[in-house]
Amino acid sequence: LTSLPLLGRGKVRDNYAVGDDRILMVTTDRISAFDVVMGEPIPGKGELLTRLSLFWFDRLGPRGANLCPIHLTGEDPESVVAPQEREQVRGRSMLVKRLQPIPVEAVVRGYLAGSGWKEYQQTQAVCGVPLPPGLRNASRLPRPIFTPAAKAAVGEHDENITFDAMAARIGGALAERIRDVSIRLYEAASAYAATRGILIADTKFEFGLDADGTLTLMDEVLTPDSSRYWPAESYAEGANPPSFDKQYLRDWLETAQVDGRPWNKQPPPPKLPA
Ligand code: C5P
Numbered sequence: 376l377t378s379l380p381l382l383g384r385g386k387v388r389d390n391y392a393v394g395d396d397r398i399l400m401v402t403t404d405r406i407s408a409f410d411v412v413m414g415e416p417i418p419g420k421g422e423l424l425t426r427l428s429l430f431w432f433d434r435l436g437p438r439g440a441n442l443c444p445i446h447l448t449g450e451d452p453e454s455v456v457a458p459q460e461r462e463q464v465r466g467r468s469m470l471v472k473r474l475q476p477i478p479v480e481a482v483v484r485g486y487l488a489g490s491g492w493k494e495y496q497q498t499q500a501v502c503g504v505p506l507p508p509g510l511r512n513a514s515r516l517p518r519p520i521f522t523p524a525a526k527a528a529v530g531e532h533d534e535n536i537t538f539d540a541m542a543a544r545i546g547g548a549l550a551e552r553i554r555d556v557s558i559r560l561y562e563a564a565s566a567y568a569a570t571r572g573i574l575i576a577d578t579k580f581e582f583g584l585d586a587d588g589t590l591t592l593m594d595e596v597l598t599p600d601s602s603r604y605w606p607a608e609s610y611a612e613g614a615n616p617p618s619f620d621k622q623y624l625r626d627w628l629e630t631a632q633v634d635g636r637p638w639n640k641q642p643p644p645p646k647l648p649a
Contacts, residue, residue, distance in 0.1 A: 378457035421467040446471040474583025483561035486576035503537035578602035
């Protein structure tokens with residue numbers, strides 16, 4: 376896009392400034408896991424992710440269950456780009472409020488997978504939340520747990536942190552509010568998904584504060600890039616479930632070798648050109 380100033384490129388999304396209080400978030404077809412952005416895009420991925428986010432914003436936000444204010448301004452994203460660029464953003468963009476992002480990933484888990492399963496095997500807890508003994512890979516948890524993560528140094532994985540460490544970073548009251556809202560969002564979404572044959576094993580939310588200091592749900596929400604989507608019909612405790620998300624890419628990155636090193640231990644990718 377040339378009709379708006381580029382604010383920055385994430386691994387999957389490109390952000391453009393719309394005045395000083397809004398952002399046009401364009402979801403590309405790029406796919407990434409850990410800190411690797413794959414060279415080959417997946418056609419249609421950006422549109423699919425956008426549709427899923429919009430679906431959940433509608434269902435969980437002020438027009439639906441009203442669990443949390445959301446970052447969408449409600450305007451048509453195509454209205455802020457030049458006419459010849461509308462096609463480029465169609466179906467894959469959101470016009471959102473510019474927020475002050477909270478530097479913590481709000482992860483909720485209903486099942487034990489990924490880093491949760493790894494941590495449990497070592498400590499019988501995840502992010503300091505104690506869990507009963509005897510759980511297995513993919514076990515359903517007695518109740519959903521909140522397991523925050525913090526952005527680590529560039530090129531490193533995000534690291535799981537305890538709730539107390541999160542509270543020390545952003546303040547106890549805000550941390551509690553984020554934990555409560557995240558669990559309620561997860562419960563509402565996973566209850567709905569279950570009626571459609573999908574188990575949402577876990578997911579990650581991101582929040583920001585608006586100009587009035589209101590806690591606002593931002594970024595993508597409950598997509599298969601930020602969640603594990605398991606088909607209920609093939610769910611089996613103890614096994615690695617098939618996953619309608621990018622788990623296959625994580626698994627591949629963790630085992631594939633390039634130049635004698637695992638993919639996820641490669642030097643960080645070069646910065647994308649503007
Ligand atoms: O890898 P881990 O088990 O910690 O991930 C838990 C959940 O949080 C998964 O659904 C994953 O997609 C999501 N997540 C994410 N972005 C991160 C870390 C985790 O969307 N940076």
